[in-house]
Amino acid sequence: MKRAIFPGSFDPLTLGHYDIIQRGITVFDELIIAIGINAEKRYMFTLDQRKQFIQEAFKEEKKIKVLTYQGLTVDFCKKMDAGFILRGLRNPADFEFEKAIAHTNRKLSEIETVFLLTSSGKSYISSSIVRDVIRNGGDYTGLVPDTVRFQGKNE
Ligand code: ADP
Numbered sequence: 001m002k003r004a005i006f007p008g009s010f011d012p013l014t015l016g017h018y019d020i021i022q023r024g025i026t027v028f029d030e031l032i033i034a035i036g037i038n039a040e041k042r043y044m045f046t047l048d049q050r051k052q053f054i055q056e057a058f059k060e061e062k063k064i065k066v067l068t069y070q071g072l073t074v075d076f077c078k079k080m081d082a083g084f085i086l087r088g089l090r091n092p093a094d095f096e097f098e099k100a101i102a103h104t105n106r107k108l109s110e111i112e113t114v115f116l117l118t119s120s121g122k123s124y125i126s127s128s129i130v131r132d133v134i135r136n137g138g139d140y141t142g143l144v145p146d147t148v149r150f151q152g153k154n155e
Contacts (some may be wrong), residue, residue, distance in 0.1 A: 004028040004084035004114065007073045009127065010035055011043045012148045013053045016125040020088040020116050025063045027114070032080055033058075035068045044131045056147035074109040085113045090123045 006024060010017060010033070024031050033054050035047065043050070051066055058064045069076040073085060085105065087098050102113035125143050133140040134150050 001030065002028045002084065003030040003032065003080065003082040004086045005032045005034045005073065005077050005080065005082045006086040007034045007036055007069075007076075009038075009041070009043070010050045010054060011127050012045050012050060012130060012144060013057060014125045014127055014130055014144050014148075016088065016090070016118060016122045017127075018057065018145050019119045019122050020086065021058065021064070023116055023119075024086045025061065027116075028084065028086070029063065031064050031086065032082060033064060033066045034073070034076060035066070036073070037068055037070045044134070053145070053148045057145045072108070074105050074111055077111050078109065083111060085111055087113055087115050088118055089115050090118045090126075 004024065004027075006017075006021060008017065021031065021033065035050055035054075037047065045053070047068060051068065054066045058066075067080075077083070077085065085102075087102075089095055089098060098113070098115065105111055105113060130140050130143050133143065140150070
């Protein structure tokens with residue numbers, strides 16, 4: 001049973017994440033989408049909203065679970081008995097950043113990080129750009145799945 005964790009903030013879920021998740025479930029038997037809770041970070045969407053967007057987007061998909069976690073991703077992998085971490089790569093900056101994290105995680109554990117390259121046409125999408133568009137009143141709907149909707153002022 002190949003179980004992987006796809007960790008992130010998902011603030012909010014974007015079509016970039018959606019693409020990696022859809023392709024990730026063709027590689028793994030089970031994919032746990034793990035929303036990391038970082039007390040230092042300020043989020044635009046609440047934890048419940050972020051969780052709900054993902055759950056609704058994948059409600060028909062039996063191989064996907066949505067959970068939240070605190071602390072080291074490798075500790076959460078061990079707790080969930082997951083041997084893999086899934087991450088998406090958009091550009092060289094992602095690569096450099098992810099490389100250091102993957103090496104560190106490998107030093108701390110046996111867990112393998114598996115990278116999927118972003119689909120063409122999705123590499124420019126990021127949660128921070130979506131938040132910027134929302135903050136400035138732009139149309140963000142073409143950047144996120146239909147389940148992601150901004151209801152009003154969260155910040
Ligand atoms: P983090 O806070 O860990 O950066 P994110 O929610 O921003 O979490 O991203 C989670 C994962 O999704 C990361 O591996 C990131 O590289 C990947 N990702 C985000 N946007 C895209 C995209 N447009 N294409 C491919 N992967 C993406």
